[in-house]
Amino acid sequence: MNLAMPTSAKIIPKRNSSPEQLLQATSDILMKRNSIEVSLSEISESSGLNSALIKYHFGSKSGLLLALVRRDAATALGQLDWLVKMSVPPAKKIRLHVAGIINTYIKYPYLNQLIHNLLTNSEEKITKEIADFFVKPLVDSQLKILNEGVDQGVFRRVDPMFFYYSIVGACDHLFFGRYSRKFVYGVDEITPTMKEAYIEFVSELALGALRKE
Amino acid sequence: MNLAMPTSAKIIPKRNSSPEQLLQATSDILMKRNSIEVSLSEISESSGLNSALIKYHFGSKSGLLLALVRRDAATALGQLDWLVKMSVPPAKKIRLHVAGIINTYIKYPYLNQLIHNLLTNSEEKITKEIADFFVKPLVDSQLKILNEGVDQGVFRRVDPMFFYYSIVGACDHLFFGRYSRKFVYGVDEITPTMKEAYIEFVSELALGALRKE
Numbered sequence: 073m074n075l076a077m078p079t080s081a082k083i084i085p086k087r088n089s090s091p092e093q094l095l096q097a098t099s100d101i102l103m104k105r106n107s108i109e110v111s112l113s114e115i116s117e118s119s120g121l122n123s124a125l126i127k128y129h130f131g132s133k134s135g136l137l138l139a140l141v142r143r144d145a146a147t148a149l150g151q152l153d154w155l156v157k158m159s160v161p162p163a164k165k166i167r168l169h170v171a172g173i174i175n176t177y178i179k180y181p182y183l184n185q186l187i188h189n190l191l192t193n194s195e196e197k198i199t200k201e202i203a204d205f206f207v208k209p210l211v212d213s214q215l216k217i218l219n220e221g222v223d224q225g226v227f228r229r230v231d232p233m234f235f236y237y238s239i240v241g242a243c244d245h246l247f248f249g250r251y252s253r254k255f256v257y258g259v260d261e262i263t264p265t266m267k268e269a270y271i272e273f274v275s276e277l278a279l280g281a282l283r284k285e
Numbered sequence: 286m287n288l289a290m291p292t293s294a295k296i297i298p299k300r301n302s303s304p305e306q307l308l309q310a311t312s313d314i315l316m317k318r319n320s321i322e323v324s325l326s327e328i329s330e331s332s333g334l335n336s337a338l339i340k341y342h343f344g345s346k347s348g349l350l351l352a353l354v355r356r357d358a359a360t361a362l363g364q365l366d367w368l369v370k371m372s373v374p375p376a377k378k379i380r381l382h383v384a385g386i387i388n389t390y391i392k393y394p395y396l397n398q399l400i401h402n403l404l405t406n407s408e409e410k411i412t413k414e415i416a417d418f419f420v421k422p423l424v425d426s427q428l429k430i431l432n433e434g435v436d437q438g439v440f441r442r443v444d445p446m447f448f449y450y451s452i453v454g455a456c457d458h459l460f461f462g463r464y465s466r467k468f469v470y471g472v473d474e475i476t477p478t479m480k481e482a483y484i485e486f487v488s489e490l491a492l493g494a495l496r497k498e
Contacts (some may be wrong), residue, residue, distance in 0.1 A: 076447055107473070131327060152457075161319050167335070171437040185312075185405065186459075188401060188404075188405050189405045189406070191406050191461075191464060192402045193402070193405075193406070194396065196464075199464035200463070200468050203464055203465040203467075203468035203469050204468065205365075206464075207465040207468075207469050208465075208468075208469050211436070211465075220342075230486075232487065233466075233472070234459075234482070234483055234486045235460045235471050237455065237459040237483075238455035238458070238459075238461055238486065238487055238490055239455075241454040241455045241456070241457055241458025241459070241461070241462075242450065242451035242452075242454045242455050242458075243454070244454055244456060244458060245450045245451070245453060245454025245455075245458070246450040246451075246454070248401075248404075249408075249420075249450055251412035251415070251416055251453075252415075252416045252421075252424075253412070253446075254416075255412075255413050255416035255417065255420075255421075256416050256420050256424055257446050259446070263472065268467050269444065269447070270447055270450075273443075273447040273451060274451055275496070276493075276494065277445060277451055277490050277493065277494055280488070280489075280490065280493030280494060281489065281490055281493060
């Protein structure tokens with residue numbers, strides 16, 4: 073291990089520490105391209121930091137990408153946490169929740185592909201970590217909204233696991249299907265109008281399963 | 286190139302040709318394990334064929350795995366084609382279609398992970414091929430069922446692309462989420478009861494979007 077690394081990491085002020093700089097540089101690079109291919113030397117060049125710092129802070133490139141998913145997801149999960157506590161009708165919360173998932177994928181165009189890549193290619197340690205910091209809070213928040221609706225007598229009781237996989241799957245697949253969007257539908261980019269219409273479509277799907285007849 | 290290959294391929298009778306043997310050997314191996322990791326030497330050993338034949342018939346391991354997806358999907362797509370032509374109510378066709386997707390993922394436990402892996406890691410040529418042989422026929426068949434329902438006055442007109450991504454995404458995500466099923470819900474295996482209940486849940490989601498009030 074290069075003994076200079078901890079020292080050089082210490083020089084960077086806390087508010088914009090080298091881990092943050094590396095994550096932001098990676099995010100900036102991925103934002104500009106249509107893939108999740110990024111090399112350590114590109115990150116190093118863009119951040120102005122030695123690529124050895126990636127190994128020092130994140131262990132590996134996978135570790136860095138996982139930390140980026142965690143950073144981006146944290147913002148979205150924070151908003152969800154806040155949404156759960158809002159005093160708006162449960163049906164409105166479902167709509168805002170669906171919008172939150174779809175807007176997160178729009179905001180970070182690399183995020184969906186990154187999550188799928190990490191989950192398909194990584195060892196169990198990484199998939200467990202994603203389940204812990206990403207899926208579990210999402211599931212817990214959804215459950216609170218579902219229970220609130222049931223308690224208020226406006227939602228039917230549904231299997232929360234089925235609700236999770238079907239609704240998150242519906243949000244996810246528009247983004248995961250970028251290849252078929254392009255080749256089958258000729259739709260390369262999700263326009264704001266299309267995004268809003270899809271949020272409405274999936275919200276109605278979800279509420280169709282929940283609303284009492 | 287090994288000149289013995291075409292000759293040795295010719296010895297195998299047509300009905301059980303070496304490409305078929307290689308695909309079946311790969312399928313058999315993947316059936317038994319909880320991952321899509323398989324080596325050329327394992328396939329060679331299990332099929333009793335020289336691993337050079339993989340390169341000869343499929344170009345690469347990716348080519349072999351793509352051919353396996355194509356083989357497995359062909360069965361399911363053939364059934365869907367037959368379903369579209371059946372004289373049953375459109376709502377029943379939607380149920381059978383949802384069951385068809387979910388049962389295909391149950392029948393070939395490696396299929397979901399294989400599709401996600403090929404789509405996340407491959408060059409555009411492969412993703413285009415998957416879109417062509419897999420997504421396009423699925424989209425076309427769905428559209429026929431949707432149009433039939435509209436023509437019969439039992440379905441509302443919905444955006445077929447939105448319908449495709451949300452319903453296929455809902456079916457897909459239960460399987461893609463194997464990691465979170467396990468870590469978050471403690472559900473390692475999809476039991477026949479759970480499978481039937483999920484088919485019912487997603488069918489009702491789909492029909493909720495389609496049924497005229």
